Amino acid sequence: MLVGEKVVLRPPEMEDVDTLLRWINDREVGRHLMPHFPYSRAQERDWIERVSRSESDRVLIIQTHEGRPIGVMGLHRIDQVHRQAELGIFIGEKEYWGQGYGTDAIRTLLRFAFDAMNFHRIYLRVNADNVRAQRCYEKCGFVREGTLREAVFRDGGWRDQHLMAVLADEFRRCCSTS
Numbered sequence: 164m165l166v167g168e169k170v171v172l173r174p175p176e177m178e179d180v181d182t183l184l185r186w187i188n189d190r191e192v193g194r195h196l197m198p199h200f201p202y203s204r205a206q207e208r209d210w211i212e213r214v215s216r217s218e219s220d221r222v223l224i225i226q227t228h229e230g231r232p233i234g235v236m237g238l239h240r241i242d243q244v245h246r247q248a249e250l251g252i253f254i255g256e257k258e259y260w261g262q263g264y265g266t267d268a269i270r271t272l273l274r275f276a277f278d279a280m281n282f283h284r285i286y287l288r289v290n291a292d293n294v295r296a297q298r299c300y301e302k303c304g305f306v307r308e309g310t311l312r313e314a315v316f317r318d319g320g321w322r323d324q325h326l327m328a329v330l331a332d333e334f335r336r337c338c339s340t341s
Contacts, residue, residue: 186255
């Protein structure tokens with residue numbers, strides 16, 4: 164487990180299936196995630212089994228110090244040669260939105276990625292209209308590297324995504340004491 168100021172990050176377990184299913188099938192929670200058909204319990208169980216065996220993905224449940232699961236995050240497309248990975252995160256419990264749990268989860272995972280795993284760069288894609296997420300990422304040292312024009316189709320139209328990244332030394336300067 165990885166412990167932050169507000170959160171604990173732990174691997175997903177089969178006991179998380181119903182919670183994960185509720186989150187992923189909630190339109191408001193999934194608004195900025197990849198569009199999809201609703202997931203079944205069997206599909207969610209298969210996903211947990213698949214990510215637990217994956218060498219290129221490391222997925223973690225975000226929970227409060229009191230033990231309540233509130234979200235999911237992970238490092239994806241892990242590239243050991245170039246020491247980089249793509250960050251993904253969402254807070255599924257809406258009452259925890261805007262309270263710093265996501266920021267703490269990201270900083271906790273980045274500390275581990277840069278200090279223990281020796282990564283050099285963590286990047287992500289964020290929808291251009293997801294301003295709250297962009298502010299969170301900036302607090303964690305991410306900078307916008309570019310815009311992927313009309314990269315996603317959502318709400319009946321094409322939408323831009325921003326590519327953001329943080330390098331190990333940038334993160335340490337930004338967030339090593341917080």
